[in-house]
Amino acid sequence: MVDYGIKIETNLKLDCEIAYFSKANFVIDSGYKFDDFKIAYKTFGKINNDKTNVIFICHALTGDQFVSGKNPLTNKDGWWDRMVGPNKPIDTNKYYVICSNVLGGCIGSTGPKEKNFITGKPFGTEFPSITIRDIVKAQKYLIDALKIDKIFAIIGGSMGAMQVLQWTIDYPEKLLNAIHIAGALKHSAQNIAFHEVGRQAIMNDQSWNKGNYYFENTKPERGLSVARMIAHITYLSDDAMHRKFGRKLQSRDIISFGFDADFQIESYLRYQGKSFVDRFDANSYLYLTRSMDYFDVVEKFKQLIEYPVTNNQHINYLIISFTSDWLFPTRENKQIVDILNYNTRKVSFTEIETDKGHDSFLLDEPEFDKTISGFLDSKYKKLIG
């Protein structure tokens, strides 16, 4: 029963849809209330008549709604173009895929760089602190607005995996299948530490100006770039870095005896930092990393699964981890599997052997692709009979 205003418009510049909610009375964990907010989203494939083919994809920290096809802002392929599209592992000839930019993001959804509907000015650090639960709650508003009763499968990696878990806790009745990739029941101390250093780099940048840089000539590019570089190291494995870069020099045969990028790994990281600032908002980075740090559903998830009469018994879980992922290592993914198995729930678990680190879920890993398509297709066959 929807008693708030919903308006859906196509945004030509962003090449996606935007759902505007008004009088929504959307109260988040901090106690802040959004009456008006918007969620930018993109869909791929066609919804079938009985709406049983919906796949909802939750993006990671720096992802966006442009899962597949061209990203109109970067003019590059979408972040999971390899995985999502016609005849791809998540086959849009068969499934109707929805992906929305998270609350607090910077690609069209309500977030720190967007106008506060009350003041008419960008939120900046007036934006309220948000949690993964809030992000998921906003997605639920969207799913309701689209009048989708059941999500066939919800899928996400990293911060997206956190959203997947949160969905199974808060709205299990909406889900049939849940694919959780390279995540954990809680953010670890080491992960919080890396995020904290990234935030300090941003907030220490004088151009950050306490978050009020939207009307200035400069933005905290340097700080954001350093934050991205730090994070990027954690997305790769030591072995992958060694294989890809080793101690190879950049464009010289000899070292420069200076602070230019002598080693290829240095230029690579600098490039990663620089290209990131063109597409991402520094305040969003602060808010979203914070939401990940706050994530801890260990107790809630256990309670939910251990309690014999719950409305999430029907969910089929697929948990995937990667051997060389040291940010969300197998042992942390395995905790979820153990809780589910111990309580005889329906769960499949696959650890993919790869040296590509946490980023493996974005990269070419044939076994990973097969695991996902196999799981989806077997469940879909069962569903449609």
Added chain:
Amino acid sequence: MVDYGIKIETNLKLDCEIAYFSKANFVIDSGYKFDDFKIAYKTFGKINNDKTNVIFICHALTGDQFVSGKNPLTNKDGWWDRMVGPNKPIDTNKYYVICSNVLGGCIGSTGPKEKNFITGKPFGTEFPSITIRDIVKAQKYLIDALKIDKIFAIIGGSMGAMQVLQWTIDYPEKLLNAIHIAGALKHSAQNIAFHEVGRQAIMNDQSWNKGNYYFENTKPERGLSVARMIAHITYLSDDAMHRKFGRKLQSRDIISFGFDADFQIESYLRYQGKSFVDRFDANSYLYLTRSMDYFDVVEKFKQLIEYPVTNNQHINYLIISFTSDWLFPTRENKQIVDILNYNTRKVSFTEIETDKGHDSFLLDEPEFDKTISGFLDSKYKKLIG
């Protein structure tokens, strides 16, 4: 045969000795020549008549000459006070311990914050790029100035371990025993990456001012603090961080929904960053991290050890690693052992079981202490018969 000027003075403020070299014709790897330079150092214990009890300690990246006793600048215990002193594992009742501040450092030795003897102004980024080999060469000047013919044992951890290896390559005839702790034959791509991000944080700080901040009111404290925070994460293990901090909140029962330090790990890192800037020079940090990045003696060490007639056959090596050290993991320390063993050289190897990460060599690890004192004492007994 010393044909350059040497003057040794006691510096009361620094509570150590400073050796001034003039007309030294000290040519470093980059081709730059120091005619005048100075090395600050401190000694502990008494040298015996035949000078056979000298232990030379090489400090790590942010270490200094204040190994034992009080550090006059921080008013805290020296960085290895636990290890070095009367009746301690490195017993100054028995041994004469020397530790000098590295070339490029900031505690009295010639480095970017010190006056260029030619211009009379601080070097800043006019300071030449240096290598571990240059650092060791400067130490050799000091050892010669002190008229020490043989070093009974050279010891160092981390960047200090790199110096130990370099000594065994360049001046094996001066050494009897070498203790290499938590190091490697080369700096890995991941380690270079972490250093590069730290340097970017410093150089992105507007107060860095291209290295010319010594006459300004501000210095690049924010950048240096972020660099230190990044590095500090790499010095700890995931397990140690989890055990020490976990997801414990700082001084609240509930989260703040903001960017203050909610978690204890955050306050801890911020404290580490802040206290570091009081005692360390940002430019020194740039130069010394760079010298570590350039370190790669894989080929040289192999050649030296494989060549049957060398002047380093007599050296007894002790290689120590820590199970939870992911910055200089056991496998990298083990490479040194393998090369030595393969060529039937004298080497002992110990891997210490601990969850404290790379920093273990600075912390209370009884087995580690026993390994060092046992090795030293057995070799010393043999020596004095």
